[in-house]
Amino acid sequence: MRDDVVEASAVVGHPPDVVWQIVGSPxxxxxxxxxxxxCEIQEPAGRGRGPKGSIRIVPARGPMFETQMQAVVYRPGEHVVWCGVPDEGTWVSIELRPLAGGKTELFVRMMLPPAHLDLVSSIKKDVRALARRLDLHLAGEHDPETDGETNKATKLRTTSILLRAGVLSAGRPDKLARQLNSLAQWGATVAGGYQAAAARVPDExxxxxxxxxxxxxxxQERSDRLANALSELGVVERDRIALMCRNHAAMIESFVAASKLGADVILLNTGLSAxxxxxxxxEHRPSAVLADDEFAQTIANVPGDFARISTWPDADAGYPTVDELIQAAPADRPKPVERPGRLIVLTSGTTGTPKGARRPTPKGMGTAAAILDRIPLRAGDRLLVAAPLFHTWGLAAMQIGMALRASLALIRKFDAEETLRTIAEQKCDALFAVPIMLxxxxxxxxxxxxxYDLSSLRIVASSGSAMSGPFVTSFMDTFGDVLYNFYGSTEVSWASIADPADLRAAPTTAGRCPLGTRLAILDEDRKPVPPGGEGQIFVGNDMLFEGYTSGTDPARAADMMASGDVGYLDAAGRLFITGRADEMIVSGGENVFPRPVEEALVALPGVHDAAVVGVADAEWGQRLAAYVVPRRGASLHAEDIRQYIHQRLARFAVPRDVYFVPDLPRNATGKILKRLLHDDTWPATSEY
Known part of the structure; x- marks a missing residue:
């Protein structure tokens, strides 16, 4: 062996043709x-040549790097040698040598530049671990050492995170006492959070x-009066009030007032049909409905004996306004209630009528610490909240904001340039948004x-739907490494958060577990999948929802709940989403998810947006249909798109139907309403 070539080997308990299923699939x-x-293959293997592609490597020490690669030796079932492009003398050889008993010697030789000798050492050391993961995967057995990726919370870690963020900090003894007393009386509710902030920094x-x-x-003073006014209208503890509002101060004041009464709050999506x-x-029978005037007619047409209140007057709706109620109500401070009011968030309804989901009351400051563990917000930050407050992500911005005693700038109707202007003028530290806004x-x-001067912006926190890899990279190349991707759902609250380092390494990742969160990938029998395997994503944390108001419940496994998505964990512990469990189709006996096809489509130059759905097929059972939004001036043809997908994905993932459309149907939070794409009335400019 040459001094600059490293060799390592290990035994895999499967024959070479089986091991090649992984070794031959970069x-x-x-x-x-x-x-x-x-790793992505741009040119598949052809007659007399191996595949070409790109690979991104994150050494244990040292900076990440990306390089082009080509298989200069490619003998299926036997041997592959990867070289850099252009060839600078670096290569990695993986040879599969048959052994007795149907086993394989995984023989690895490599030569890399001196700058990456630490990487060579690491890979040499881990070849046996690699062989073990391959063995388990090919045998269909899970690894008991990695059952449920968990980021355990301890009092010390929680306290350390809260101290780092400034949630816990020194201050005047009298203000600290009032702050702690507010939390002791009201708990970690919306009422308790804003009472505590008012006690600590009343004039901020x-x-x-x-x-x-x-x-x-x-x-604090206005929500006290509003709570008293609602009480005079007959709202009592355990009643329900509904809010149909865009983002503004009166909506949050209504939140706080309802919390002080112990009333449940139903958050109505502003994009809902009448x-x-x-x-x-x-279904929910509220005692009062507080709505912006633009929704007054919708509320007026709903029968029921409930109070109707205007939260954003801009027309003569004929209902009393929040300001009028506050002005007329007494300033007496409400007494703490026995049962904290709950929040009822509606599911996004992308595949049907939205359902009400009862959100739990946070059990303490650990909820804030979980998010602050992965998103480095600080006390007193200025947060621009563009994500709707009726959406789980906008709600999270409000809740984390009150824990941080943050100033919330609220955007009623999103406008891209106006958002940048607000960040520049108010020197916002963070933006909470959904991907379509970005x-x-x-x-x-x-x-x-x-x-616009955006130098104050440290954090852009996004959640609500998937972001394509090219978009993630382009956004950070434009605005810096400020992007954080929050993955969760109405039901599980949060599952993982990808920080900028994660997104640079793997732009489509959903990230890693925050503090106090457990994540598992389970098969149909609710058992852990083998390393690298796909399955349903189950999540455990302190904020799993308490059930749908209809009485149904998502699947559970032990102390975890299904997120509704299918995905996998990479070898570094990053989560990736393959697709919605209810979107999987079976085409010619193969399980197919639309999401990998969508990710490939949006990476194609000339494609602005894309959605893929399953449709019935007489021969194959089901097939994929792609709806593609071209970029302005782009010339796209269906056969080119099919050929492009065929080069990158399996044959059964190629969409047979390709529709070119001017846009895609979305709800108020930007999620694509795929059920409408099955409707023949959705505008298609051409089909091939």
């Missing part, structure tokens, strides 16, 4: 080698919208984005 390398975070800015500015003291609003209110910002001409 897209799977990241599931088995921790240092490999991403709390809420700012296009019409008003509120300090924490003002929020029929859906009627159905939701009929897409609209990126769609602005570069000269428009350049007008």
């Amino acid at each position: 897209e799977w390398y990241s599931r088995f080698v921790p240092e490999i975070s991403w 800015p709390a809420l700012h919208d296009e019409r008003s500015f509120r300090t924490f003291r003002q929020v 029929a859906s609003v009627k159905d939701v209110l009929a 897409q609209r910002i990126m769609d602005l001409p570069e000269r428009v984005r350049a007008r």
Whole structure:
């Protein structure tokens, strides 16, 4: 052996042709080698040549790097040699040598530049671990050492995170006493959070919208009066009130007032149809509905003996306004209630009528610590909340904001340039948004984005739907490494958070577990899948929801709940989402998810957006249909798209139907409403 060539070997208990299923599929390398975070094949193997592609490597020490690679030796079932492109003398050889008893010697030789000798040492050391993961995967057995990826919470870790963020900090003894007393009386509720902030920093800015500015003291005083006014209208503990509002100060004041009364709050999506609003209110039977005037007619048409209150007056709706109720109500401070009010969030309803999900009351400051563990917000930060407050992510921004005593700038109706202007003028530290909002910002001409000084912006926290890999990279190349991707659901709250380092390494990852969270990938029998395997994502944390108001419940396994998605963990512990469990189709006997096809489509130059759905097929059972939104001026043809997908994914993942459309149907939070794509009335400009 030459001094600059490293050799290592291990035994895999399966024959070479079986081991080749992984060794010959570089897209799977990241599931088995921790240092490999991403690999994509641009040119598949052909007659007399091996595949070409890109690989991204994250050494245990040293910076991440990406390189082009080509298989200069490619003998299926036997041997592959990967070289860099251009060839600078570096290579990795993986040879499969048959052994007695149907086993294989995995013989690895490599020569890398001196700058990456630490990587060589690491890979040499881990070849036996690699062989073990391959053995378990090919045998269909899980690894008991990694059952449930867990980021355990301890009092010390929780306290350390809260101290680092400034949630816990020194201050005047009298203010600290009032702060702690508020939390002791009201708990970690919306009422308790804003009471505690008012006790600690009463004159600091709390809420700012296009019409008003509120300090924490003002929020406390106004919510006291509003709670008293609602009480006079007959709202009592355990009653329900509904909010149909865009983001503004009166909506949060209504949250706090309801919390002080111990009333449950139903958050109505502003994009709901009149029929859906009627159905939701009929099921939940609120004592009062507080709504912006633009939704007054929708509320007026709902039968029922409940109070109707205007939260954002801009028309003569004929209902009393929040300000009028506050002005007329006494200033007496409400007494703490026995049962804290709950929040009822509606599911997004992308595949049907939305369901009400009862959100639990946080059990303490550990909830805030879980998010702050992965997103480095700090006390007193200025948060721009563009994500709707009726959405789980907007709600999370409000809840983490009150723990941080943060100032919330609230955007009623999203406008990309206005958002940048607000960040620049108010020197916002963080933006909470859903992916379609970030897409609209990126769609602005570069000269428009350049007008605004965004140097204060440390964090762009996104959640609600998937972001494509090319978009993630482009966004961070434009605005810096400020992007955080929060993966969760109405039901499980949070599962994982990807920070900028994760997203640079693997742009499509959903990240890693935050503090106090357990994550497991389970098969149909609720057993852990083998290393690198796909299955349903189950999550355990302190904020799993308490059930749908209809009485149904998602699947559970021990102390964990199904998120509704299918995915896998790579060898470094990062989570990846394959697709929705209810979106899987069976085409010609093969299980197919739309999401990998969508990710490949949006990486194609000329494609602005894409969605893929399953449709019935007489021959294959089901087939994929792609709806593609071309970029302006792009010339796209269906056969080119099919050929492009065929080069990157399996034959059964190629969409047989390709529709070119001007846009895709979305709900108020930007999620694509795929059920409408099955409707023949959805506008398609051409089909091939």
